[in-house]
Amino acid sequence: MVIDGLYACGEAACVSVHGANRLGGNSLLDLVVFGRAVGLHVKKSLDEGFDSLSANDTDIEKAMVRLNRLNNSTGGESVAAVRADLQRVMQLYFGVFRDGEAMQKGLAQLKEIRARVENLHLEDKSQAFNTARIEALELENLLEVAESTAIPAEFRKESRGAHARNDFTERDDENWLKHSLFHPAGKNVTKRDVNFAPKTMEAFPPKIRSY
């Protein structure tokens, strides 16, 4: 579904001009090419006008539940402690060199962290520039991102670009020349074909990256 007026750019947009890779310098192409495209598109849609969706009560309710759980918390885990553990798990099990067995261990620990994140305690309830509340909400978001990194990493049984596995050291175009799509609701991963259809350019044939 395309939501008019909602834009994502840069890494969040995952336009995959470099496959799933995100290595130094890639962001420059996103910036130059898609920055311009977005600017032109925004101007065009503002000129033409569009209908924006309005939030219904269920949406608002959902957001409020999330906020109120923190605002009404009377005890539980500190944000700093849980965040430190999340950082440790991601660094240890989903870092530069990955390994199936280790990732399994990491996924089990992420589950424990999920339970702890659901039990965060917000000590500071102030309405004045409350960065403690922001950090608690950020931690919830970080866990979502951590899962969407960790689960597809374990799922992809090959090495490709920045995804280097000790147990599957080779690139496997036959099975894995695919996008990984992560579905947060069921926490499952599906594959999607890469679009190689040439537009105005000849497609650049994929080949092993060796340097």
Add this chain to the structure above:
Amino acid sequence: MLVSIYRYNPEVDDAPYMQDYEVELPEGKDLMVLDVLNLLKAKDPSISYRRSCREGVCGSDGMNMSGKNGLACITPVSEAVKKGKLVLRPLPGLPVVRDLVVDMGQFYKQYEKIRPFLINDAPAPAIERLQSPEEREKLDGLYECILCACCSTACPSFWWNPDKFVGPSGLLQAYRFLADSRDTATQERLSDLDDPFSVFRCHGIMNCVNVCPKGLNPTKAIGNIRTMLLQRAT
């Protein structure tokens, strides 16, 4: 190490006060001031400050460290400690929202005033508006400003007239567009600045140059604007 932090929460405090914290620093490692703040916030989550990129690019964590403005994320503790103590205060001269967080409204208003965007009414060429390498070079030392406000809040002239004096940061940006070969609004831009306050409140005290974390020189840019204004008047 002793860290003394300016605390003020308008919901509960009648007046600001300094709160002292003792922090254990790791051996043989020179932390940045922001790291120290993060260590303290893990223990006392109520300490409030802005931060984002933690590498001197976003300009969020401008603050006053033992008397000097700078970015907490790229200022080593060893540089900011005075007499065994690290004293952290919000940027001077702007209203405090809470603790080290200031209201940047006044600062942004001055930035808005100088119209920080390219003005050129000629129809855009198909690809881009070109510049020669020499023309492009004129923008070096100007475009790098990250709007951290360290300079403007170190400037006595800005403290006294934050509503009328554009301030070093805004003026650096004003010159950035005056110096841009693609911009055609030079005369209007100069007219907007041509009053006793906008530019001429600068007394060349150079506090701004002294604190800029990006090593920029607002005083020089202000000098160039003055020259342009004076040349225009004769």
